[in-house]
Amino acid sequence: MFVLVLNAGSSSLKFNLFDMGKETSIAEGMAERIGLADGNLTFTFENDKHREALPLPTHREALNAIIERLKAVVLHDTPIHAVGHRVVHGGPKYGDSLIVTDEVLADIDTFAMYAPLHNPANALGIRVAREAFPDVPHVAVFDTAFHHNIPDHARTYGIPYELSQKYGIRRYGFHGSSHSYVAARTAILLCRPLRALKIVTCHIGNGTSICAVHNGRSVDTSMGMTPLQGVIMGTRCGTIDPSVVEMLMEYEHLDYNGITDLLNKKSGLLGISGVSSDFREIELAADAGNDRARLARDLLTYNVRQYIGAYATVLDGVDAITFTAGIGTHSTFVRAKVCSKLSFLGVKLDPEANEHGTGERIISTPDSRVVVTVVPTNEELMIARETVR
Incomplete structure (x- = not known):
């Protein structure tokens, strides 16, 4: 077929x-x-x-x-x-x-x-x-x-309930095909049933989202009603105080289209670094001493750690943390930096495994309480499977 x-x-x-x-x-x-x-x-x-x-x-x-x-x-x-x-x-x-x-x-x-x-x-x-x-x-x-089907308490915003119901305002989340795919592949890597695992999947690319997966189901995720919320991304701002929008519209004389363009296409890693939305170029600039590039790089890894820590409490523990998408799959720096502050969870990264190897693999040490994996995503295959189903 x-x-x-x-x-x-x-x-x-x-x-x-x-x-x-x-x-x-x-x-x-x-x-x-x-x-x-x-x-x-x-x-x-x-x-x-x-x-x-x-x-x-x-x-x-x-x-x-x-x-x-x-x-x-x-x-x-x-x-x-x-x-x-x-x-x-x-x-x-x-x-x-x-x-x-x-x-x-x-x-x-x-x-x-x-x-x-x-x-x-x-x-x-x-x-x-x-x-x-x-x-x-x-x-x-x-x-x-x-x-x-994430729980109501995880998807509801703190605005009048009637308005949420009237307009369908809630957390929806994105990258679903990717999170579903890599969670299932992680279970295979661990030789354990997906329905018995607590996994935090980290889709880190030009668009970035983190997901808490419990027994194979998404129970929370960093993106919101739109893909703009959550972790800082290539050109998207991620989560900001809504009053920043009001202030920028007033003082920069921006209309709806102007502020939408600024937050979606001119912000994020590009806006902070002033270098590029391409993380490879940001890493090169940061290594060469560009302070703004370093700030962009540090903010990305900080945001990812924030969500992993939060989802450890949502899941009441973590069995595995999985990195995927362009940055998550290829940046040894990002994986090392993120995992460096997760020792409270019992995360122990194997530096050699993190630096070398390709494809699906475990990059934590054998005695790490949380297994850390790299799983290249395959959203197109998931879409094809869904089409056949």
Whole structure:
């Protein structure tokens, strides 16, 4: 069974084609800078990566270009059996993946009120794909679904209850496919059943979220109603005093769009370091003596530690801490810095294991009371699995 996974952004379309009989990726890539003059398409097949510049005026043309290349080297006469779509926000209604209908698509449009930077692009990608593949099922897989049943006391904000109910204002959480995947893989690494574990999963990348997983279920997570809350991120501010928003709007003469752009695209590691949103560049600058880069780096690791400590109390203990996503998987510094202040939990990091090795692995010492792991995430595979299910 061939499943095409799509992740549509405002100016990009990421794809991954899976053979679900083997659960292997056959081809993957991304169309970027859609609607701009310098569009390009990256296509990887059998470890052979190609990048070509071509005009991509709309998502429709981008998907057509992807389909042409898939047919040329992979599909031939073999049809795609289903299409899985990453959708950032399922709102208060959807706590599971489901086949896209006109009603579901309309709801995704409606829930753009919670994710205005993401849901409109996700919906556009679905519409284009339904036109291209009208005879196969399309499945929406929501980032928020894994966190849908977190307890009321963990998802309720301190505003008038009636307003929360009226507008669906609550903590929703994101990166659900990633947290679910790495928690399950951590259980396999530990040779223990997931239903018997307390795990803190740390998805640290350009977007960052921490999740408390109890018996395989999310019970709390750092992101909130939108992906803006929680740990400082590449360009997102993370949690701040709401009065900061009022002050900036007044003194910087910002309207709604201006403050939204500032908090989502100009803040975070980029805003603090003044260097980049790319953590690799921040690490280089910090090592070269850039004080602002050091501050950005320290704030990230401090925030992550804060949430791990908080979730240790939420879970009443921790069996494992798992690092994933771009920074969590690749930055030995971040893992070491985060774990350096977790000795009160009994965390003992193995410096050699932390510095070396690739793929899924344990990086704590044998006598560490909490097992620390690195698990590269695979959100696309989780979406493909949900599509088949």
